[in-house]
Amino acid sequence: MLINLSIKNYALIAYSSIAFSDQFSIITGETGAGKSILLDALGLVLGKRADLSVLRDKDGKCIIEAQFQIGNYTLQPFFETNDIDYEEQTIVRREILPSGKSRAFVNDSPVNLNVLQALGDKLLDIHSQHQTQELTNEVYQIEIIDAIAQTRPLISEYQYQLQAYKKAKKQLNTLENQQAALLKEQDYNTFLLEELISAELKSGEQEELESEFEKLNNVEFVNEHLEKAIAVLNDEQYGVLHLLREIKSSLLKVAPIASDYQELTDRLMSVEIELNDIKHEAELANERLIKDPYQLELINSKLQNIYNLQKKHQVQTVEALLDIQNELNAKVFQAEGISEEITALQHQISEAEISLRNLGKQIHESRLKIIPALTEEIKAIISPLGMPNAHFQFDLKLSDTFLSNGMDEIELLFSANKGMMLGSMKKTASGGEMSRIMLAIKAILANYLHLPTIIFDEIDTGVSGDVADKMGNIMKQMGHKMQVFAITHLPQVAAKGNQHYKVRKDNDMEQTVSEIKQLTKEERILEIAQMLSGKNITDSAINHAKELLAEVQ
Structure with a gap:
């Protein structure tokens, strides 16, 4: 409920502060007096965009502040979500600076315009003939039915499941795209993997093979020089070992004479032992030499295969090839794993669709059940409003599409007079007729919902006499359940208000000023x-x- 509105330096208003009461309030004033300024100021404080043209004094700051009683609106979650201090008497303030910058505050917490607009939708509904076009909107038509059918718990569950369903569908789409990309490479990856597996690679084997290849490839050369080395060691006359033994014989004779000679003798004997061992190893190595062209070919073939694989994969070692083999194996396995994930997800989506369709059908049946009574209630209200022969039909059909609020498609059909074919309301109803229908719907919704403060902006335009009187009664009745304002030019409506405010414009020598005041009796x-x-x-x-x-x- 709007408790107070203060306006400073806005359009024709230098400063105004007015307190408002609950129930049904009337706002009147001559054309051009500033009633639209009042509505624009309220729009501004609740998130409408502004520019410097709103400043009365271009060098001063414009401040619009509205105080609301929101204890019955269950808005605590909204305040928590947006990190705003919650107060049952909430103050919303908007400032427009001479620089053109705009600032907004809710209970002194700075907020952006998106938050302010979202809060404004929950606090105030400014309704004019232009805004009756909302009645032709399918989403709004469904919301009217849902408010009365009390389908909110079902719709909440449906929307929760729909969110999970859409998430699963998105995940499925991602996996299918991944699978398609992998399948394009699958054959090639499989070929590369099989090629590496068939090579039977082992860490460290390249060095062993290269060493063995060198031996086998040079067996004759090695044999020739090993035999020559053995011959030089073994020759009976000039061999190294023969000569060494002669040297040893001479040193043994002088060794007892001094320790220096003994040391020389010991060193020579060590050399003799080492040379004998070298001769023995050389003989064994020479005996082991086998000329094996077949084995040489096998090793060469294995090495060439390794070299070709390294060139193909642009690496230098067998270990790097083994890493690539593991990567390819993971990719091939991943493609197979994705297929299993896709199958599981498709099953999950299929089950979700069944559940959503069941919920959609329950919501449809709940809506369908209350439509006849709702239609009759609307007709009963608008019949005295100059529309005695009006006929409605909520054409509700269960579709196959998962919509945000269920699976229903709706069209509100209307005819104003006897003998007229029912047609889409957006084509068959005039602005005045839609205003009266919307008034009837708002009056009905007031019995089911905690509606925000509503301002009817000349909704009674084009009617007079008895019809105006009845429209006033409807708005007054609504005022028993909520705060209602009516901006009107009709005395029959104006007389219905629990309180009456007048907007008037004063002219003096220097400037024009608008003000709003509550009238005495x-x-x-x-x-x-x-x-x-x-x-x-x-x-x-x-x-x-x-x-x-x-x-x-």
Whole structure:
């Protein structure tokens, strides 16, 4: 509920602060007095974009502040989500600086315009003939039915499951794209993997093979030189070992004489032992030499295969080839694993579709059940409003599409007169007819929902007399359950209000100023009398005004 509105330096308003009451309030004023300024100021404080043209004094700051009582609106979760201090009496402030910058605050917490607009939708509904087009919107038509059918728990569960379903569908799409990409490479990856597996690679084997290859490839050369080395060691006359033994014989004779000679003898004997061992190893190595062209070919073939694989994969070692083999194996396995994931996800999606369809059908049946009573209730309200022959039909059909609020497609059909074919409301209803229908719907919804404060902006345009009187009664009845404002030019409506505010414009030598004030009982009589007879207020107009006001006391 809007408790207070203060406006400073905005358009024609230098400064104004006005307190508002609950129930049904009337706002009147001559054309051009500034009623639209009041609505624009409210729009601004609740998130409408602004520019410097709104500043009355271009060098001053514009401040619009609205105070709301929100205890019955269950808005704590909204405040927590947006990190705003929650107060049952919440103050929303908007500032427009001379620089053109705009700032917004909720309970002194700075907020952006998106948050402000979202909060504004929950606090205030400004309704004019132009906004009756909302009635032709399918989502809004469904919301009307849902409010009365009380399908919110079912829809919440449906939306929860729909979110999970869409997430699974998105995941499936991602996996299928991955699978398609992998399948393009699958044959090639499989070929490369099989090629590496068939090579039977082992870590460290390249060095062993290269060493063995060198031996086998040079067996004759090695044999020739090993035999030559053995011969030089073994020759009976000039061999190294023969000569060494002669040297040893000479040193043994002088060794007892001094320790130096003994040391030389010992060293020579060590050399003799080492040379004998070298001769023995050389003989064994020479004996082991086998000329094996077949084995040489096998090793050469194995090495060439390794070299070709290294060139193909642009690596230098067998270990790097083994790493690539592991990677290829993982890719091939991944493609097979994705197929299993896709199958499991498809099954999950299929089950989710069944559950969603069941919920969609339950929601459809709940909606369908209340449509006849809702249709009759709307007809009962608008019939006295100059539409006695109006006929409605909510054409609700269960579709195969998972929509955000169920699976229903809807069209509101309407005819205003007898003998007229039902047609889409957006094509068959005039602006005035839609205004009255919307008024009836808002009046019905007020019985089921905690609606925000609603302002009817000249919704009674184009009607008069008895119809205007009944429209006023409807709005007054709504005021028993919520705060309702009506901006009107009709005295029959104005007389219905629990309180009456007037917007007026004053001109002096220097500037024009608009202000809004609450009328006293006497001022209210004069205002309604003027609405009845014009500027020249007659006694009969005053008496008529008193009668109108007396009827609603």
